[in-house]
Amino acid sequence: MTLPALPSTALGLTWRPITPDDVPAWHELVRAIEDVDDPGERYTAEDLRDQLTDGSWKDPSADTLMGVDADGVPRAFGHVEVRPGDTRAVRAFCWGGVHPQWRGRGIGRDVLAWQERRGREKIAAAGKDVPSRILVHADEHVGTHRRLLEAAGFRLVRWYLxxxxxxxxxxxxxxxxxxxxxxxxxxxxxxxxxxxxxxxxxxxxxxxxxxxxxxxxxxxxxxxxxxxxxxxxxxxxxxxxxxxxxxxxxxxxxxxxxxxxxxxxxxxxxxxxxxxxxxxxxxxxxxxxxxxxxxxxxxxxxxxxxxxxxxxxxxxxxxxxxxxxxxxxxxx
CATH class of the missing domain: 3.40.630.30 (Gcn5-related N-acetyltransferase (GNAT))
Known part of the structure; x- marks a missing residue:
């Protein structure tokens, strides 16, 4: 299976990494997603900035993705993280989302495929001879997210209360x-x-x-x-x-x-x-x-x-x- 280097521009968005200057607009996107999906965990703008900057090992220029519309407004994003301390198994954590008004166009599927590709690259670069996996967390009640993951070949491995x-x-x-x-x-x-x-x-x-x-x-x-x-x-x-x-x-x-x-x-x-x-x-x-x-x-x-x-x-x-x-x- 060949995974895309970037989601398709045919989806109506232009793709680039997320920068610290994007945090206010990124936060507006995340809040729009939260308002519809009602997740258990919500993010402040400071939380999002931390996702980019609060680790010497982070590289947002390679490990983040934002899709902006013709007006430069963020409509989708992806984030991949492999923590350097992993020793028993190397894990690539993937987090992302699509603005509710832009769903149903295949954007989420392409973002997930990019995340999987980037996660595999980072796992390979870690160079550790241990088990490895791509991980995505999803709230139980957000059925569209879970169906997306299952359609992409991800398997349910854990329940959390x-x-x-x-x-x-x-x-x-x-x-x-x-x-x-x-x-x-x-x-x-x-x-x-x-x-x-x-x-x-x-x-x-x-x-x-x-x-x-x-x-x-x-x-x-x-x-x-x-x-x-x-x-x-x-x-x-x-x-x-x-x-x-x-x-x-x-x-x-x-x-x-x-x-x-x-x-x-x-x-x-x-x-x-x-x-x-x-x-x-x-x-x-x-x-x-x-x-x-x-x-x-x-x-x-x-x-x-x-x-x-x-x-x-x-x-x-x-x-x-x-x-x-x-x-x-x-x-x-």
Whole structure:
């Protein structure tokens, strides 16, 4: 199969890379897509700028694509990312969209084909003798997106549940005591590297997880605009990090979802410390911190097939599923 270097100009658009100067207009396009598709995750203009500039390894001149109409207005885009820290499998993440008024013309199909080609090129350039795949995430309810992926030969490989829990007087955070010398402490910057290493160990047996480099960790986790250290906690055993939770505020999502929430980005317990009540203690601490700052709900996402029992943990703490999303893949 020969994949196109660029989508066809016969589709009525002219194609070029996305630049930082395009961010305001790109954001307008993304908002138009969000208004129709109602995704679980929404983007600010700052988020989009980060997609282009917040990694020394990023190359938007080669890894992004924007289709503009005759007036220079963006109507479609594509973005491909291969993270340099991948060691067990090299993954090309593809994200894109087409303005709702420009759908049904084959634009999405051609953008996806360009993304697959670029993803394969980047995987080959990584030069790693490990499994590799092209990955695309899609909200369950956006049937047109999922049908596009299936028609292009992508297969459904994972379901994710977005879960929510109220934080009102009728649903107080549970009291979870820790024993055996374990201490629950607030997250502080001096713990960052120890927490990163704990995260890489805790998620080593999770599907699709790869080690986080220091740059990526500080860029996208503990150094991001949305990160809230006052909502994040660590359990220590002496000086060892046994478990941790990192939380964020995605304020751009609040209007669409209809409530203010604290979001648990990462929750992990190292294998040697599992089954000692650490995960529920961490979540309960975050719930209390969310509520103290006026949040109405606690939210998180979980791989429905997570073998660690995370789904049972969350439902046992009062979380319920609010929506579902999917991951589609094509092995290289």
């Amino acid at each position: 977005e879960m929510t829990r109220p934080l009102d007087d009728a649903h107080p955070a549970p009291d979870v005591a820790l024993g055996g010398g374990l201490r629950l402490v607030p997250y502080t910057d001096d713990l960052s590297e120890r927490v990163r290493h704990a995260h890489n160990e805790a998620f080593a047996d999770h599907w699709g997880s790869e080690p986080r480099s220091r740059e990526d960790w500080e860029r996208a986790s503990v150094g991001g605009r949305t990160f809230r250290p006052q909502w994040s906690f660590v359990v220590l055993d002496g000086d060892e990090v046994a478990g941790y939770t990192l939380a964020s505020a995605y304020e751009q999502d609040w209007a669409a979802q209809g409530y203010r929430s604290g979001w648990t980005d990462a929750l992990g317990v190292r294998r040697a410390w599992r089954r000692r009540g650490i995960a529920p203690a961490l979540l309960a601490a975050s719930m209390r911190a969310f509520r103290a700052d006026g949040m109405e709900r606690a939210d998180l996402a979980v791989d429905a097939e997570n073998p660690s029992g995370a789904l049972r943990l969350y439902t046992g703490l009062g979380f319920t599923a609010a929506r579902r999303s999917t991951a589609y893949a094509k092995d290289c």
